[in-house]
Amino acid sequence: MVIYSKHMFRYLMSKCIPYITLLIFLLIPSNTYAIQKKVYQVTDAQQLFFNSSSQVLWYTFVHIPWKSGRVVISSDPNGENPAAIGPLFGVYANGSNSEKFVFDADCGQVKMPPLDITHIMGPMYSGGGGGDTSLLIKYYSNFCSGEKIYVEGVKKFVFNIDPLYIVHFDDFEISNAPFLDLPWDYESDGNIFQEVALTMTSYFDHEYPLLSISMLNEPVQANSSIIPFYSNKQFINLSYTEHDGYDFAYASGARLGDSVLAAAPGTATYRYDKWSGNAILIDHGNGYQTRYYHLSEQDLVLKDKNKSIAVSDRQQIGRIGFTGNVLPVGAAGTHIHFMVIKDKDENGNFDDNIPDGLVDPFGWQGDGEDPWESYKFEYNGKSRIGAKSTYLWKNNLSSARKTLTPIGASILDSGANVTAIFPKDAVKNDVFLDIATIAPIVRVLLDDKIQTNIRSIGNGVKIIASDVFGNLITKFTKTYTIRFALDPLQFLRFDKNSISIYSRSDGAANWKMELSTTDLETGVVETAVDHLTEFAVFGKYLDTIPPVTKMTFESGKLEFLTIDEPADDSIGVAYTYVKIGNDDWQLYKNPIEVNGSDKYEIQFYSADFDGNVETIKSEIINKKQPTTSTPTPITNSKQLTSDNQQPTTSTPTPITNSKQLTSDNQQPTTKNKQLTTSIPEVKGLTTNKDYVVKTKPKIWLKILSIIIIIIFIIIVIYGYKIKKNNFSPLKNLLK
């Protein structure tokens, strides 16, 4: 019986393995990819003059962060059209001696077709190894004379070249991680996300968002109602059927002329039509695009349909208006229409995902299945199905709102570890408290002056109080206690006598010191106040002076000495970075021996453990003579260094987060010591910088799949042998 069971098992395994394999493949979470088009402008149309002394008419460097995806050179931002390039064109990856592509245009008689240069991308021109690539673009005369023209009476030979773009079709993993914020400046009105996120005039209709497509109509049973994200019930009293986004207007604090902000970083383009009015579209590089409609003419970040521009998170991209089709007509209908599109077919084009790629940034929170996700329809000769909506807001919708009753309450904000303790009868009626943690304050403004030596200790807190009618309450009838519970170790780098709670009323820039008590042993700082809105603990920082680095060059060796003043308060130098000539920046540890040519530019800077970063200094050394030159502070080198006309590479800027600059004198205060490498600024070059490009599917998934396939093959062969031997487990069982 045991033998029969064994045979039966083998027999069944041989039959079932293909299905098991298929099932495992289906169960393995598949990573989806999308393509984002990143455009780098090399040059506008221009005239290149022939200079008999040099074959090179013009050249430039373009730095491309590249890991994968096709790269094309063409005369248009879509990578589709040929370009006039003069007589001869060359593109070199990572230097002129490396992998290259040269196009001979027969003395300018023919145009260069769109040029696919993917094979030369990547470090060491590996053609697929991944990594940033510096492309050297060169236009040559190739001994052709060009068109003869007279400039101020002087005869010159000229070649007309077309605009040139490098188009990177970057493929990357689609991410459904929350990344959006509301598209207007609600915070400057003293609001928090939870207060305004649900103040829309119109909802996304989950049954069904077909508004943008005039050829498609909702089924009759759905064409007078909407299904909002939070219910599977049809509402006829909400606005409005077929709507494919959210409208925010006056009630949200989104008023005529207010700033419209990028909901997340990305690449912005402009569009205008009679329905949307002025519209900005932002590709966020994660498979999602956001659109902002009805913007006014004022302060549009871009108004050229053929260009794109990189925008940062919360950057102003326009102002709220009423262009296009709005109801009520005119200024009364002022609102911002905000919509989100998913690149479902992963081709980098979002237009072809309307309507089936339209998603609700609030996700689907109703009972049962999202009707839009399962809606099947035909459009443009293609069978389609609605998209799955996932919650895409960075902030949680569930409100941090708490109720304060006349009985009193002790309310904790865990983000800042702050407790607000309200006594009995601090309020006469119920009051809603919206509490939010705020990040450490970087620019502390006291009496209209930025205090560079005063810094935040830990997070702060913002408390907004309102009655049931929405009226703001800024004062209470009794004082209450604000208590920060900090880690005493956080006080170490501060003057102990200076630690205090500071407050700022709603919308004010200046902070005001509150009479506080500080327990240095427990870390508790508290004060009694009767008002709101923002509270933070500040103190005088002991060391706000960056270190000073001096360089010496003797016997062919470079040495650096760094002094961090004031010596009493310093906790030491964290690092020194050095750049020799065109080499990369290196961490200085020991004296550096300098070989090679006689003359070098040396750049260097240091930072201390308090996060004070020295401005980059530059010195020229001459191996024949000891250096005596005075250090020249520089911030970003992009000039040609010598007579041989080779452009320098860019220098890292010694800051880690531009938001953390403390004052007008641009002294960084961050303690983060990582370096970021800047992208060279080439005139006329548009770069898209702020993308996180995700890696391809995990290797273990591939290995697992291979193992399963191998097991499957072995068992099939074994099963075949059993069959060949005329073995039937069933027959044996019945014997």
Next chain:
Amino acid sequence: MKNIKVSKLSFTLIAFVIIVLISLQLLNGLKIKNNQVPRKSTNKQVSYTSKSLGVFFTAPEIAKISENINTITIDINDEVIIISRSASYYDNVQEHVAYLEELNNYTFDKKEKVNENILMTRLGDMTMYFQKIGDYVFSISTDYTDLYEDLESISYSLK
């Protein structure tokens, strides 16, 4: 002897299952019957403050009130009144309702102005009160004719 024992056991089990099923059916029947009894009108009202929508209203004491995102559900004996909120472009509730009719492709069967801020409407079995409060329009609606009185009273008390 053994067979007889098995038969007895089977019989006992089957009987037990039948008894359980009959009991459940009876209980269900009682519940249905109980629902069919008209609700006795009660004047006792309780006040309720909505945290999420920022409004106050009174409802019958027996009502079970729950809040979802932008919606309050008032359950009175398994029949519901729903309050929902929407921001409005308009200064008066009549214009807001006309805007809804235009965009949602329907016309209310009945529209009756209760006062400057409240409009009563009817569409099929659904009765709906629209009330303008600040920049928002609240709609208080039900499909249940039994609840018309409660609907009216809740609408009037909404602040």
